[in-house]
Amino acid sequence: DTAVSQTPKYLVTQMGNDKSIKCEQNLGHDTMYWYKQDSKKFLKIMFSYNNKELIINETVPNRFSPKSPDKAHLNLHINSLELGDSAVYFCASSQGSGGEQYFGPGTRLTVT
């Protein structure tokens, strides 16, 4: 009965590959987010979706493409992976504007 789940938990891949991270929430929330946490633990928002519509896109390279098939899922696809993409990626969800956000366990992406 995990509230926000992500798969995979760890992802190791080579430069130039394409990979996807999946996120699902069973809280009935209408807004979902992707955050990136770098090696110094700094967290920054990448995207948010509300009811399958893109709301926030924080100057992320267009190699990153979020996809929301329904309001319970928000996947992140990354093309042509680069070394600098290595980070922990967190999915989150919330209900309504300004509400508290619930985070998934994170996906640690390592690009070699």
Added chain:
Amino acid sequence: GDSVTQMEGPVTLSEEAFLTINCTYTATGYPSLFWYVQYPGEGLQLLLKATKADDKGSNKGFEATYRKETTSFHLEKGSVQVSDSAVYFCALSTSADKLIFGTGTRLQVFP
């Protein structure tokens, strides 16, 4: 733009010591303020929140008061435990419905 500033860590304390982690913010309008905690190898968990000036958020012995006049939201706990060792993030929620985080403060508590 909106931003959050936290004290640099690590903060190293003995068990039962008093904890303060400073957090100040810059924001237009009236943001909601949050403290999140990240235990080793885990995701972020909401620790407490405050949605308007003078509100006090509290949870698990931690407290923080939304101070509009000093634009601060300092985290305090009267007696820390080894199990409180984690990274603590102060954050604000903007009108655009995104969380802006501070850089995080690592707390290490020794027995």
